Amino acid sequence: MKSSPSLATETKSHYEGHRQRLKDKFNTVGAAAFADYELLELLLFQVIPRSDTKPLAKALIDRFGGLLGVVAAPIPLLKEIKGVGDNVIHALKLQYAVIGRALKQDIHGKCVLQSWQQVIDYCTATMAYDDKEQLRLLYLDQKNQVLCDEIQQTGTVNHTPIYPREVMKRAFEVGASSLIMVHNHPSGDPTPSRADIDLTLKIQRIGNDLGVKLHDHVIIGKGRHSSLKSLGIL
Template sequence: MNLGPEGHRKRLRERFLRSGFDGFHDHELLELILLYAIPRRDVKPIAKALLMEFSSVSAVFDAPMEALQSVSGVGEHAAMLLSMIPRLVDRYHQDRWRQTSSFHSTQQAVAYLTAVLGTERNEVFCVLALNSRNGLIAREEIQRGSVNRTAVYPRLVVETSLKHRATAVILAHNHPGGDPSPSTADRQLTRKLKRILHDLDITVHDHIIIAGPRYFSFVEQGEME
């Protein structure tokens, strides 16, 4: 029986090949990633130190490289690999949804927006420009804000809609804090944009707020009347 670091690494790989990350503890997930950046070394203490420092797997992935390297045993290569994870997920989702041609339900729009906004750490406001068949012409980022605030300028939304010759739009932004409930400002902005775009014969189908796996749809909640 091989009880050394190499044996442990092999068992982690085999478990992942059998069932993905099902049954993995958080530190084991980090171990499996770290073993590709830190060869010939027991990475379990490093994985546990990372969790002790940052409290969660997601916080480890979101941490700046400098902060990751402050943990004993984490060098530049390991820090870079950990920092790449959320960016790889973002690129994967963007590529996966690139062929999306139309939205015929709130759930389709939510699935698409969760993929592109769900892992954003700062608040982002974007517009989905649609044609007369609700086909996606373009997704354009209008404004990128701090962790809890975005200033959205109606002029930019109008310019984007006209530039793409959209007949309809879906407005969307994210709440990085995890609560998708709209603020008073969100409601005021939605009414204002709907009124402005209506005068240009552009329909606002919905305003969707993404907060990780949770969402708020103004249409579903009867707030687009």
């Protein structure tokens, strides 16, 4: 009488067959045919070699809302998810770094005012899911190409100290003709506060006096952004 396969063998066959089917599907039809959690599964295959990664992929998507939210999530929050260890965190953060680097390259060497959506995509990817407010400054040359892209200040969950004198001092150091200010609202709501508006107008006035034009101040939320220029404030 033949013995039945063990439960371990059945489980192994299940996830190995599933993995191969996903890989074959990706190689045949590409990413467009995949749900977000399935793409995340493929990534997790690389660091979790011997288990079913579908439950973890779904848990991560449910917790952080989408692929960008997963790879950009703060490490302490990722560690709260059962099954997320150091190797998973390393893979997710490496993926996040690659996304940020690729989007950053997209805006360099171009007139950013004519590549505005790429600027928004880059800032959203690198700032929207940060759990603290931060101020990014894009200093531009006379052709409105990026001379310098840097985080000048990092604050708390709802406040970033911004010093107009330091903003302009750095503009002169890099030889900028103009700049774009970008900061994030960790709450996810990009509506400008009264303080945001007052500070923007102050920096605009100082910049005009010094010959450094403020093109815009963009506030990044989760999946949304506000442009003070589009709102008619600048």
